[in-house]
Amino acid sequence: MIKNPLDFSTRTVVTISIGAALYGIIGLIGIPIGPNVQIRPSILILTVYSVFFGPVVGFFAGFFGHILTDLLAGWGLWWNWELSSGIYGFCAGTVCLFKGFDVKYGLYKVWHIVFFIITTVSGFFAAYLFAGFLDIVLMGEPPRKIIYQVCIISLTNSIVFLCFTVPVIVGFLRTNKKNSNLEIED
Amino acid sequence: MSKYGTLYIEGNSFFHRLAPSIKFIIFILWSITVFMSLDLRLSLALLAIGIIFLFFAEIPFRIIKNLFAVVIIFNIIxxxxxxxxxxxFGAELTGQKTRLCSVLGFPVLMETLFYVITISLKYLSLLPMALILIFSTHPTRFASSLNKIGIPYKIAYTFNIIFRYIPEIQNEFKIISQAQAARGLSYGKDEKSLIKRMKNIFSITIPLLNTSLERIDKITNAMELREFGKYKKRSWYNESKISRKDLLVLIAAMFLFTAAVYHRLTLDSWFWYPFK
Structure with missing residues (x-):
């Protein structure tokens, strides 16, 4: 559990930076599976950072990391899509606000995982709907096309998330549980 | 990529000398101007100005050519x-329907075609200023300029750490992917099965994650030993002073921006369509 999610300590600053740097660099790698659609492993990094360190770190790591991807690729800065990464990171991190959930010590219950899956999948939809909505308002894209786009991206991302990311997170939780049978007393 | 791990290109052009915070503000004003309307004339004008700016910023043509190609391909798709x-959609925007021809049974409307050209140029017209910002701003000045336009320094400082650790992370990525390649795992084109490729790319990502988590502790300790975050304000090694010239540029940009806003307010629709 994250005690105070708004606490901006030195550790938070460093965590955000390292998360963003990793997310940004790995964001350049993608396996094309169709026109303008890629499967990116970077989303795994963002999810892990969100689950480890909470929603605020997730938000900034996603936002800054995506800015970094755009800076490195040089195809311009697209604010709405960068913010959408931040929103996704935020949603994926909300599970950290629960007492009794801590990846570091492998503390979790099954409903935490279920909650995590629900928030993350809805996070995909929220993030891409937000970006798509701003594309309609700011760029003047046709709404129907954006709805199709948002659905396709969110669904493919959710499938990749369920197949690859959830096992990784559960794996982290279980390996960390093995080496922590000591309890913290408050 | 340069030795900073980013796309920054050293130079001494007008845009290189401009204070980064001013460049940032101009970029934001430029984006707002583009977002305000769906106007072919405005997009063409901004694109022309942007290309002249790119010429002044002394960014090599071969790089710009490639990046424009990427965005143009994106636009075509x-x-x-x-x-x-x-x-x-064009008919919905303009309220009239002119059928040009039909391709494979799909009717093509002149309004939609015009709309598609407009929006493609709108995307393109956002590009030049972003490129100038990316190519002519030294990465370590980025953080101080963000701090200067009002973002808290703890958030701005993350960019400093990010840029400092890009080369290290790239190096680590290389080492891990080579170690995995020695085990026969490849994420490149030589692995035929798509699912295996995906699995392999994840098997590179996870060690990278683990080492990065360890790194956080080290950097935090080093920064805390130096009392990072003790005071409300901080100074920057790479701070750039805003000169009178910078202010003049800012005032000119503001003036042009107000002119664009005024022009937008005189129009009754945000989509410009000449064939009424």
């Missing part, structure tokens, strides 16, 4: 999708 999914 985007345009095809628009024509396929909502072929009537």
């Amino acid at each position: 985007n345009a095809v999708f628009i024509l396929l999914i909502s072929p009537e």
Whole structure:
């Protein structure tokens, strides 16, 4: 559990930076599976950072990391899509606000995982709907096309998330549980 | 990529000398101007100005050519999708229907075609200023300039750490992917099965994650030993002072921006369509 999610300590600053740097660099790698659609492993990094360190770190790591991807690729800065990464990171991190959930010590219950899956999948939809909505308002894209786009991206991302990311997170939780049978007393 | 791990290109052009915070503000004003309307004339004008700016910023032509090619390909795919999914959108915007021809049974409206050209140029017109910002701003000045336009220094400082650790992370990525390649795992084209490729790329990502988590502790300790975050304000090694010239540029940009806003307010619709 994250005690105070708004606490901006030195550790938070460093965590955000390292998360963003990793997310940004790995964001350049993608396996094309169709026109303008890629499967990116970077989303795994963002999810892990969100689950480890909470929603605020997730938000900034996603936002800054995506800015970094755009800076490195040089195809311009697209604010709405960068913010959408931040929103996704935020949603994926909300599970950290629960007492009794801590990846570091492998503390979790099954409903935490279920909650995590629900928030993350809805996070995909929220993030891409937000970006798509701003594309309609700011760029003047046709709404129907954006709805199709948002659905396709969110669904493919959710499938990749369920197949690859959830096992990784559960794996982290279980390996960390093995080496922590000591309890913290408050 | 340069030795900073980013796309920054050293130079001494007008844009290189301009204070980064001013460049940032100009970029934001530029984006707002583009977002305000769906106007072919405005996009063309901004694109022309942007290309002149790019020429002044002394960014090598071969790089710009490639990046423009990427965005143009994106635009073509985007345009095809628009024509396929909502072929009537132009008619909705303008309130009139002119059938040009039909391709494979799909009617192509002149309004939609005009709209597609407009929106493609709108995307393109956002590009030049972003490129100038990316190519002519030294990465370590980025953080101080963000701090200067009002972002708290703890958030701005993350960019300093990010840029400092890009080369290290790239190095680590290389080492891990080579170690995995020695085990026969490849994420490149030589692995035929798509699912295996995906699995392999994840098997590189996870060690990278683990080492990065360890790194956080080290950097935090080092920074805390130096009392990072003790005071409300901080100074920057790479701080750039805003000179009178910078202020003049800012005032000129503001003036042009107000002119653009005024021009937008005189129009009754945000979509400009000449063939009424």
